[in-house]
Amino acid sequence: MSSDGIKTVAVLGAGTMGNGIAHVFARAGYKVILRDVEKRLLDRGLETIAKNLDREVKKGKITQAEKPAVLARIDLTTDASKLAAADFVVEAVPEQFELKTRVLKEVDVVLRPGVVLASNTSSISITQLAAQTSRPDRFIGMHFMNPVPVMVLVEVIRGLATSDDTFQTTMALCETLEKKPVAVNDAPGFVSNRVLMPLINEAAFAVMEGVATPEAVDAVMKLGMNHPMGPLELADFIGLDVCVNILDVLFNGFGDSKYRACPLLKKYVAAGWLGRKSGRGFYKYA
Ligand SMILES: NC(=O)c1ccc[n+]([C@@H]2O[C@H](COP(=O)([O-])OP(=O)(O)OC[C@H]3O[C@@H](n4cnc5c(N)ncnc54)[C@H](O)[C@@H]3O)[C@@H](O)[C@H]2O)c1
Numbered sequence: 001m002s003s004d005g006i007k008t009v010a011v012l013g014a015g016t017m018g019n020g021i022a023h024v025f026a027r028a029g030y031k032v033i034l035r036d037v038e039k040r041l042l043d044r045g046l047e048t049i050a051k052n053l054d055r056e057v058k059k060g061k062i063t064q065a066e067k068p069a070v071l072a073r074i075d076l077t078t079d080a081s082k083l084a085a086a087d088f089v090v091e092a093v094p095e096q097f098e099l100k101t102r103v104l105k106e107v108d109v110v111l112r113p114g115v116v117l118a119s120n121t122s123s124i125s126i127t128q129l130a131a132q133t134s135r136p137d138r139f140i141g142m143h144f145m146n147p148v149p150v151m152v153l154v155e156v157i158r159g160l161a162t163s164d165d166t167f168q169t170t171m172a173l174c175e176t177l178e179k180k181p182v183a184v185n186d187a188p189g190f191v192s193n194r195v196l197m198p199l200i201n202e203a204a205f206a207v208m209e210g211v212a213t214p215e216a217v218d219a220v221m222k223l224g225m226n227h228p229m230g231p232l233e234l235a236d237f238i239g240l241d242v243c244v245n246i247l248d249v250l251f252n253g254f255g256d257s258k259y260r261a262c263p264l265l266k267k268y269v270a271a272g273w274l275g276r277k278s279g280r281g282f283y284k285y286a
Contacts, residue, residue: 003172007031010086012103014045014076017120018092020148023049024177026073027062027149033075033082042076049074052149084110088173090142092120095245100124101132108133116166118142122193122242123249126159126186136161140170143190144179146238155192156181188253193246196234200243201262203231207282208264214282232282236275240268 007030011022014036022034022045036042053067062070075082083089089111093103104117111117116138119129130139141157154174158167167183174181184191203217212220218230235243244266250259268274268281275281 003169003176006087006169006173008033008085008087010035010083010089010107011092012036012083012089012107013092013094014042015092015094016146017144017148019045019048020052020146021090021092021120021144022074023052023070023149024144024179026070027053027056027066028177029073031073031075033077033086035077035080035083037078039076039078042078046071046074046076052147056149080106081110083107084112086111086115088116088118088169090118090120095122095124095242097124097128100129104129104133108135111135114138116140116169118170120144123189123246125188126157127161130159130161137163138166140166141186141190142170142174143192145192152178152180153192154179154181155190156183157186157190158183159186189246189250194250197243197246197250198258200231200235200238201247201259201265204235204262204265204282207232208262235265236281236283236285238275239277240265240273240275240281244269 009025009030010033011018012035014034022032026032034042034045036045050071053062053070056062057064057067089107091100091103093099108117117133117135118140119126120142121129122143126141130136133139136159139159140162143155143157145151145153156170156174171181189197206212206217207214214232218232221227221230244261247259247261272278273280276285279285
């Protein structure tokens with residue numbers, strides 16, 4: 001299917017990434033079917049979208065009149081059979097292989113044969129997820145960045161069996177969202193996390209070894225390398241548990257000790273210091 005044939009997009013999961021993905025598709029004029037397992041989670045997702053749209057109105061990105069129209073394009077459902085109407089699907093459920101497999105198999109059987117199924121996974125092999133479905137050639141990675149309405153990049157990941165058609169449709173679709181797609185092949189951590197996580201890990205080692213405080217490490221990278229955020233601030237934003245999980249994927253995937261998660265990161269996770277979301281990580285949050 002070409003991207004012009006796509007009118008309705010299903011988004012699986014209304015969490016951090018799912019509501020952002022639903023937001024950008026609805027803003028670009030697509031009808032969106034947003035699916036989660038409980039109505040309360042869908043309502044919370046829609047509330048977040050409404051708040052983020054208000055922010056876009058203030059910034060002049062959309063007009064006040066556009067906001068209700070964007071929201072009206074989003075249908076909420078807990079019913080998997082409703083996904084049959086989708087022309088394209090993006091999966092954004094939690095990063096667990098078994099859960100993703102279950103969700104992908106469930107949607108695979110209700111979709112029309114030509115429909116592309118994309119996963120927003122940060123670290124699971126696209127080739128392996130594709131193999132769980134009946135459509136490995138129409139399966140692709142579509143790795144949006146957080147916060148989705150703001151970040152321009154979509155890392156588009158081709159699995160081993162991804163067809164040229166699926167690839168071109170997905171790249172063109174990203175452009176209609178005013179995103180910049182960058183194509184990469186399937187490998188542990190793709191490009192984004194393969195390059196970012198060793199940076200974060202090394203910053204954590206520098207703190208653990210007493211080379212510098214978190215503030216000093218972040219200041220060096222911001223003032224000296226022009227990074228908008230220091231690596232440890234960024235790690236707190238991503239979630240230290242998420243960072244450790246991705247480092248484990250890199251470590252296991254490559255069998256290379258350079259990806260060994262820093263013991264200090266693991267200790268913080270064990271203590272429940274997960275970063276912003278738990279109120280404490282490398283920094284304390286009110
Ligand atoms: N958070 C990030 O910064 C980030 C960035 C890029 C990619 N990702 C990836 O995006 C995916 C989602 O991450 P998130 O941070 O949005 O997670 P999240 O926990 O915020 O949201 C996941 C949502 O999926 C829902 N869900 C669970 N089972 C479901 C099912 N069977 N059907 C439909 N929905 C179901 C959950 O109820 C939850 O609302 C993961 O693969 C993650 O690796 C996350």
